[in-house]
Amino acid sequence: MRVSTKTDKQNKKLSAFVRKNTVGWLMLLPTVLFAYLIVWRPTVMGFYNSLFRMQGGTRGAFIGLKNYVEIITDTNFLKVLTNTFKYTGYSLLIGFIPPLLIAILLNEARRGQYIFRVGMYIPVVLPGIAVYMLWSYMYLPGDAGLLNTIFGLFGADPYVWLQDSRFAIVWIVVTMTWSAMGGTILMYFAALQGINPDLYEAASIDGAMIRHKLRYIVLPEIYPIALLLFVRQIIGVFQVMEQPLTMTGGGPDGATESLALLAYKYAFEYFKFDKGMATGVITFIILMFMTIFYTRLEKKVNQ
């Protein structure tokens, strides 16, 4: 008697275990398949195919690292690589700190917070192409450009904006920041709102100055999210492509060409899928190093 109940229980447990696992895995199957199809397989295929000479879409002869050698020895590669880092650098300068500052200031507002948030989020919902085209028009050089007209009211001379090869990347980054900042601001804002009010109260009682509150309450609280956004921004901006493609075509004189745009051009303008993939792999490797660096950093912070 006693023994049988035990096996009964075991059976029940087993069936629950099986149910939980088979059903669970069955329901997870589509996701795993999609992840395989959309992320993992292409990632591996990209590596693999970049070692071959591709004729259109089909694999030809194995050529080892020749694609890589050809890409890296291209006289413009270094420039494109530098540009890509410039995009990232400028975007951190223009697009990383300001949203944080704005969020902190937004948090100070005693009235109309909601309206401000809605207003600042508007560009995020506009279709990307519309944003790039809009800014291309605003950046038009000479008297025809909107920005020149506006700054002209204050007596400024017309400026060439995207045609200034020294700063064209900056203007593209401004556009990117304009269209994405709303989301970042809201994330910081949420983090700020989530801070325990007691901390402020305690600080006030201690007679803390604003900069002390900022230093000892606000910054530690938003540090984790800031770090995450930092990495996501690097990864995102390092792969910038649509913006230069639609706004400058990579010009003037390749001043705004990025690695991802180079990959796109290799593949979809010059039929060279193999080189396109190899360029993608190069981007990938650089970013992997950055990601590993980030996870190390995160661990350190968590400890």
Added chain:
Amino acid sequence: MKRKLLKEKKAAVKVSTRLIGDNDMKRPVYKLIYLLIVLFLIGMCMVTILPTMWIFASAFKDTKEFLAVPPTIIPRSFEPAKIVQVWKNVKFIRYLRNSGIIIAGDLAFTVLFNGMAGYVFSKLKPAGSKFIYRLIFITMLLPTSMNMIPLYSSFVKFPILGINITGSFIPLWLMSGFSAFNIMLFKSFFDSVPASIVEAARIDGSTEVGIFLRIIIPLSKPIVMVVSIFTIVAAWGNFMWPFLILKKETMQPVSVMLYNMKSQLSVDKYMVVMMLSVIPPLTVFLCFSRQIMGGVTLGGVKE
């Protein structure tokens, strides 16, 4: 009267997460600082809203005024007939329909598959799913630059089946079947659904898929809503993939049309197309801004 009191009480709670406390506000220096902050925030909102408004202003100008140098910032002419004409000329309704089809499929795939995965990770947790969850988290940090070209070729020759699915909406839908970000959003929301509800349904004899569809989804309206709105806005703006996949004009969505029309329409008419393409996402946003704000917060904190 009571409501007002409640409001005040709420405000009182909020005050304490600010750097400038209530007591500080009594001093004129802080009053000045606060004024500057508000002015700054208003300025930021102008920066985000005015360019968007400019699209509308320009769309209504007549051709002559549009080409005027320097451009007028506040339009003098008003030509609504042009909008009707452009609407008909570019067959906007067709692109609208295509965008609609893409969005509908994207929504179905996103909610069904990402939601299901979130449910499995949150409630079923079959053996080994933690590992998959980790893998999915990593994909968020993976650069997509490398995937694009191989993924494109796998749509040209679909793995195993060997058929070409470019030229149809399917690749776009498939791609929305997997989004690490959405899976995480779903999971973290489902985590807050009490396990007892799921248990009760199991005892009633519901299947897991049934529980997910009939109990979890209806209970999770807020998150379904948020993910749906994000999906709609993203699908509306998605340009690169429809551009690469859909080469038949009759199947292209608004975003691709927007890109193509740049080289087929005169500038003033192009502005009209731009305005038309901006209206739907703006409407969705303004109608559902509360949910979106909440959603961003959700995404930000739980990441």
Added chain:
Amino acid sequence: MSKTRRITSIITAAVLVSISVLLCSCSKGGKVSVTIGDWPADTDTMSSVYEEYLKQMNEKYPDIEIIPDTSSGTATSYLTRAISGQLPNLYVVSYTEAANIIKSGFCADITDACKEYNYAQSLNPLVLDKVKDGDKIYGIPQTAYALGLICNKELFEQAGLVNADGTLQYPQTYDELAKTAKTIKEKTNQAGVVFPTMNNQGGWIFTNVAWSYGVDFMEQDTDGKWKATFDTPECVAALQYIKDLKWVHNVLPDNAFVDIEEERKLFASNQAAMYIIHPTERMLVKNYSMNKDNICFARVPEGPAGRYTLMGGNYYAVSPQSTPEQIDALFKFLEIKGHSPNVTEKTEESLSMSMKKDNDENVPVMRKAAFPLWINNERTALDTKLREMYANVPDENFADYSSFIDVMVHEEEPQCAQELYSILDSGIQKVLTEKDADCASIVKEMANDFQKNHLDKLD
């Protein structure tokens, strides 16, 4: 609960529909069906004419099914379509792409059909050569033209650049072009001339200027290797000329990101007076509602080394997947459309239809063909006759271009032409955006880039 069920059923339906769409796309009927690209979109007035072709086709060959494909045909989009196997059976591309397309196997060998239907014998060999690789024919020329200088009559008149007999004072040399542009800029405050800088179009046009300045871009060594040979004072002078247009004469538009479409927009809205282009500028009228009588055409200007122009245009290519039956069906369609060397009453009727439409729609129809496409007398005579009937622009607007005096047609550069254009684009952008740019070092750099990045890497 019913609401949930509804959601469930909607989702299930969506998934089912997607699967069935997937399956449907594989099925096929018994007829020979061919997809014809470059079909005018239903928003294009020309579409009614094509509808008529379609009707005639269905009557005459009931077992051929024609599937119109209206996708717009930029080069890039054809490449992606080729790679994804989405090419229509018949598609249209420019000669510039021919070498790439043939090399990549994106088109079918149609030599046999061309011989059978008389195309091989009747097409102008100068043009046909562009779509040949050895003895094999890979395409059927659709249009052919020599580049010329398009001029905006209204702006010329405003600037007073009109002769006593009413003709415009076309610039004859590149120096005159700069001078004319300057006059226009001073008198009308609009850009005197536009030069493209993007999408390889800058390089494409620049080669014409460079040839006229005496530049040879490349040559083949005795051992078969290609060498870039344009790091010369001539090329520096040609680039300096472009640079001076901006910084000395200041006759270019402010925007330095210019492609052909931008040129057209500026020109059609009277914001620019001249650019170098082919004479089949339908878009000016069709997309940008320009008055056709406002368009004048001259020969390209002369440089120190002569008056060189590139011959260009579009041709029909056939997708590599096409079966012999499909290829045959395509030729039958071309016959119906009238794009055929064989003259019948039908040919005349079909051609009239499309020319009449152009005439009705105020798209410029010139009395003289830009470049003779056919060499069999019968077909040439028909062309002349129809042009006589439907020409709708004043002859004097195109007289200078049509005279072809001194004009020398230059072959497109033989190796990596697109890559060369891309490099030239960059150089042009540089001199147009940097006032202090040094042309000599830019040319040196361009030649070096072209050699190292492209010629040295030829397989």
